[in-house]
Amino acid sequence: QKEVEQDPGPLSVPEGAIVSLNCTYSNSAFQYFMWYRQYSRKGPELLMYTYSSGNKEDGRFTAQVDKSSKYISLFIRDSQPSDSATYLCAMSLPGSARQLTFGSGTQLTVLP
């Protein structure tokens, strides 16, 4: 079993839809949770970072963490064609400069 499982997709939605991306994890010691967006042939771009259970909102993006269920989500409101990319969840253990463990990524396409 992988430490981090992510819905593989691909996911295709119409413009304006609400998108829900999800990951589960098995290691309860993970403390920091991130969502990255990666366009084709580019490095990942940090979208959201959180370390506590609950919701964190930034513009159209909301990151949700449920540590008791070992489950994290990213919601995208009013999705745009420019949101079409691969979304990666990532998490790390506590401590300084700890490596990230990534989910397998979900490819999202937002249709105009």
Added chain:
Amino acid sequence: GAVVSQHPSWVICKSGTSVKIECRSLDFQATTMFWYRQFPKQSLMLMATSNEGSKATYEQGVEKDKFLINHASLTLSTLTVTSAHPEDSSFYICSASPGGGADGYTFGSGTRLTVV
């Protein structure tokens, strides 16, 4: 925000030659940098952790003599793929964090290596 610059963005080399990839933190110092490898339609796999002034820590299955890492300063880490073979063709990405991970990690733009 924190910027990590990676160079070159793409490179084609012949089998048996060596290729050096640079990763620079432009506006912060990075004691630790990470090197990842990504195959098409797959996620990022950590190759090694680069530590300034000391030896890199390699993940299981990664050949340290093939993937040489040097972190000689607080803003520069290099990955050298030695005696490259076609199976080394991949997307290599580095990352670092200005806060030691406290605010997430910034990634370079990646280097696409093709060995012919």
